[in-house]
Structure formats: structure tokens, C-alpha cells
Amino acid sequence: MPIYFQWVAAASLAICTTGLLISRSWRWSIGLLATQYFAAFWLALVHWPLNMSATMLVTGWMSAAALGITHLNIKDDLTQETSWPQGRTFRLFACGLVLLAITASAGSLADWLPNASLPLAWGALVLIGMGFLHLGMTLDPLRVILGLSTSLLGFEVLYTFLENSILVAGLLVLVTLGLAFTGCFLLVQGEKAI
């Protein structure tokens, strides 16, 4: 795959993760999550065969669909965080800092991992870093699941350089779906509590 296609996918990941962090509408968030899985699938194609990469994509979309369908039956939108800081400007600033740090370190990761190209390493680090940032700023169950899914997707992209076992791919599918179902369960529990 030409390197600029990889850069397009990596840049899409940066846009999606930033959008996930600043979005307050659950519909946008779920849509961005699904787009994120598509970009990650694109990057995974560099090292994984189409069928294994497609598993990642389909699983991600199933997760997004499960979370979306569950949220359809819930009245409120993503809750506003009560703790400081909560503004979009601050979040954008934090995203900028994380992206800067990632850009500085992606080169050494690409050198360190066998067969890793720079856009792949950058994309994976963006997912991991922004997922961590997301988790550090929230206590809302849906946002926690979005943050965890983002971080784990980053690690999955990293594993594509290192491992192409079907069993690992299968177990990762279970983890991704399990996380989404856990999110659905927590959302429903929260709704019952209201």
C-alpha cells in the first residue's frame, strides 16, 4: 500500500479521536468510533491479510452498533462531566499536546518495532494516547468504553506488525465485543437507576 494512503488513514484516526474527545452528542461519538475502526482496518491491511483485517472492522462496527442501539433507548445525551476542566478549548489543547508528544516519539517506535512504517506507528500511538487522555477526563460509562476501545484499537494496530495468529485475532474480537457489551450493560444499568 502506498505510504500516503497510510498517512491518510493515520490522519483520519487523529481527527476521529480528537472528535471523540470534544463531541457531546452520542450519535457523533458512535459515528466517529465506527470511522475510527475503518481507518484502523486500512492501516492493518499493511501487515494483515484482508480477512483478518476485515474481522477487526466488522467487530468494531458491531461494537459501535451495539452501543448505538442501546443508547437509542436511553433518554439523556452524554453527561456533562462535573469535574474541572471540562471546556472544549481545554480538551483541544490537551489533544494538541498529546499529538505533539506522539509525533516526537513515533519515529523511535517505528525503528524499534520490526517492519513498522512511520504512519502505522504514529496511528497506533495516536489511538493509544488519545484513548488514555479520554479515560483520564471522564467518569461516564459510555465515554469510558469509547476511551478503552480507542486505546485497545491502538494496541491492536501495533500487534499487526508483530503477530498474525488467528487465535489472537479471535480473542481480540471477543475482547472488543465484550467491552462493547459491558458498555451496553452499564448504560442500561445507569438508565434503570434514573
Add this chain to the structure above:
Amino acid sequence: MNAPIVWIAAPLGISLILVLLPKERWITYLGTFFCLFLAGLAFWLPPDTAQRLGSFSFKIDSTLAIFGRRISLTATDQVILILVYGIGGFWFFGTLAAGGARRIVPMGIAIIALLVASLTIEPFLYAALLIEIALLLSIPMLTEPDQKAGRGLLRFLIYQTFAMPFILLAGFLLSGIEAGPADIALISQAAILLGLGFAFLLSIFPLYTWVPMLASETLPYSVGFILLIFPAFSMFFGLDFIDRYSWLRDSANLSYILRLVGLLMAVSAGIWAAFQRHLGRIFAYAAVSETGISLLALSLQDRQISLQIMFYLLIPRALVFGIWTISITVLKTYSADLKFSNLKGLAREYPVASAGAILANLALAGIPLFANFPVRQALWENLAAQSVPSAVMFGVSTIGLWAAALRSLAVLTMAPLKTEWKLGETWSQRLLIGLGIATLLVFGIFPQWAQPFLANVPSIFEHLGK
């Protein structure tokens, strides 16, 4: 018949059936019976060993191939199978007194089965993925019906989930080290990732903040199960790493690091426990301190003694955690919550549950005649032989737990003078807590009964056991 089907697939199937049963008592009885049956089967017919019953001969094969990988449960896993399914049976029977069978028993059996699978899968580093799936299954168990997920639960999910990717990455690097063991840079990178992974998995200081939070927001009996089973399997998983990689096993710093981390956990949690005003949080800190104590046991120079102490710690720990969490769950059903302000004088109305909570706390602090005393004594003695300051710090941790027990005792007995004594617990609660305390005493008086079980422990590990 083969072992992964008997000890992994069958429990997963049974857990599905249990979810469908209409009555909680049926769930408890069937779950308990099934776990005890599996523990008994592991005792009588370990994998790859033939047994004769009348004219019939039985044998369970050890290996199952799935997706091109092997899952093996061998005869050396016998001790672990007996231990975990025995603990499971004991714990699930306790739901008769503590309640919550519908969410604890089916999920608990599935979690045990997945964690057993995590010990058997080849290559073993995929175990991290199975531990993660077990963790996700534990979420429904830890969620209070019709309540929003609390901070403790979300932190538990986040912290434990982070363990998986770090351990997997470390595992991939470790396979590179096997090819070129002289690569120092690669070894240090793998060690850092592995350390991070296990720090999340074992909730090493300061990553245990979720433990007291979780204990104060959900059913203590569910939390007790999680705090018993997950650290135990994480420890087995960690031992597997140490056993397999000679650079890790022979590292001069490993013992020092384990001792330092273990002391940090035991002392910090012991001191925090002494200052808590919530019975659930005291239990949580005591559980964290126990993880630290297991790490201290692992840090001992003599590997055989170290393994025996670590495994022996599990038996009284399971008993104590069970009695303690049943007792505080009982107290919680009769009180608004487990804050000291709401528990004043409750010992007059619920003396058995109060005694259970206090005695379990004291037993965990190593009071003589109770089951934890001999093993803590052995650990303390060996630790002192290695490093006197470490032994002193171990004492500080113990004093913290003692102080917590005495404070709880003061609060629970702080009733107005003319309050009459009553027996407010149900028969099953009195019976189970009473039996538990009696068992703690019996194991304390006859610690040698564990000897046949402990004799086989070193054989589980190919290199560490030698």
C-alpha cells in the same frame, strides 16, 4: 474425554444453565455441587492418569487442539484445579447466607473456567486475553441492581484492562529475547512493559485506588470473590513468566524488586486500613495488603519455601475473605451502609456477623490459633532471615490490620448500656459464619493437614520448583 473440556468447557456450559434456573437456592446448590465435583475429580483422576473403578478404567487426556493452538491441563495442574474449584464451591455455598447467588454463582463459575484456561493456553502469553475476558464477565457480578456504575467499578475496568496490552506486547518482545538473549536493550524494554502490565493486573501501589472504592459501592461478597480469584491467578500467571524466562528467573534484582513492591503494598494498605471508617474499605485494604504479602513470599531466596508459602497463603485467605465478606454483607443488609457511624452497637443485635467480621480481620492480621498464623509466622521468620528491616515493616503492616480490627470492635460494641442482646441473623447466616470460624481455628491448630497438598506445589513449575 479431555481435560480442557472437563475443567473449562463444561463449567462454561454449566454457568449458562445456571443463569436460566428460576430459584436462587437451586443456583447455589448446583453451582456448589458442580465446583466440588470438579475439585474432587481433579483429586481422584488428574489429567493423563488412569484410575480403575471396578472393572472400568478411566483416563482424561490432557490436551485439546483449537485454532491451531494447544490447550493443555496436565497432571501438574492438579493442585491448582483442586484449589480453585474447591474455593469456588466454598464461595458459592456462602451465597446461602450472603445472597446474590444469581449474579455471583454463574458468573463466578465462568470466571474460574476462563482463568483456568488462561493457565493452559499455548503460547502462554495469550493468557492475558483470557484474563481480560474473565474481567469483562465480572462486571455484571459487581454491579448493584438498578444502580449507576460507580467510580470504583469504572476504575477497576480501566486499570485491569490496561494490563492486557502491556503484557501482550512484553510477550512479543520476550519471544525476541529467546532468540537473542544477549540483547540488553530488548530485555530492559520487555521488563518495563511486563512490569507495567503486572502493576495493573495485581493493582500494585499506587494502582489499587479502585479496590476500596469498589468495596464501598457494591456487594462485599462479590468484591471478595474478585479480590481473591483475580490476584491469585495473576500471581500464577506471573510465576509462569518467571519460570519460563531464565533471564527473569536468574535476575539478581527480581527478589529485591518483589520485596520492595510487596512491602510497599502491605505497609501502605495496612496503615490505610487502620484509619478507615468503613468496614468494606477496611476489608479492601486488607485484601491489598494480602497481595503484597504474596509478593513478599515470592521474594524469598529459597524458591521451594517461597512457592509453598505463597500457595499455602491461599487456603486461609479464601476462608477469611469468605467469612469476612459474608459477615459484612449480613451487616450491610441490616444497616444503611457500612460506615462506622451507622454500625454503632450493632454487635448486640447481630453478634455472629459482628464476631465474624472482627475475627476474620484478626485472623488476617495473624492472630495465634487461627489459620493464617502458621503461614504468616513462617513468612515472617524467612523474611527476617533475609532482611531485618523488611521483617519490621511486615510487622508495621500487621499492626495496621490489628488496629483496624480493634477500631471495628469498639464501634460494633458501642451500644447504650441497657441494649439487650439478640440474634438477628438467619439460621443459615449463623451456621455458615460459625462453621467458617471453626474451620479457621481447626486449620490454625492443625496446619500440618495442608502438608500433603503443599508437597506437590513445586512440581507445578518446571524450573522454579527445582
